[in-house]
Amino acid sequence: CRSTGDCYMEPECLRLQGELVLAGKAPNHAAAERLFREALTIAAGQGARSWELRAAMSLARLLQSREQRQEALALLAPVLDSFEEGRESADCVEASRLIESLS
Numbered sequence: 001c002r003s004t005g006d007c008y009m010e011p012e013c014l015r016l017q018g019e020l021v022l023a024g025k026a027p028n029h030a031a032a033e034r035l036f037r038e039a040l041t042i043a044a045g046q047g048a049r050s051w052e053l054r055a056a057m058s059l060a061r062l063l064q065s066r067e068q069r070q071e072a073l074a075l076l077a078p079v080l081d082s083f084e085e086g087r088e089s090a091d092c093v094e095a096s097r098l099i100e101s102l103s
Contacts, residue, residue: 011043011051015058022062033062053079053091060098073102 018035021028036059043052056079063072080095087096 007042008046008048009051011039011046011048011055014039014042015051015055018058029062029066033059036062049079049082050091053083053095056080057091057095057098060102064098064102069102073099076102 014035018032018039021032021035036055039055040052040059043049043055056076060072060076063069063075076095077099080092080099083092086092
């Protein structure tokens with residue numbers, strides 16, 4: 001991606017890498033958090049709101065597992081709120097449910 005300049009899927013690739021780090025035999029929460037935050041930053045920079053929402057959900061779930069509900073809510077809610085259209089998409093519905101569980 002970085003050598004070709006075709007990086008539109010980079011945030012999703014980083015997010016998935018973070019999910020894999022968590023799914024392994026020895027989950028590395030710190031590494032997953034770094035990957036999720038990098039995915040968020042890149043997605044926001046690209047204006048890739050769908051990738052940003054997915055990264056925010058992954059990070060929010062990780063924070064929730066650490067009992068950091070307020071931080072998770074503060075991170076996820078503004079990303080979901082940025083969607084004026086597509087609120088019925090599977091990702092937006094999932095994000096709404098996650099927000100409810102954090103409240």
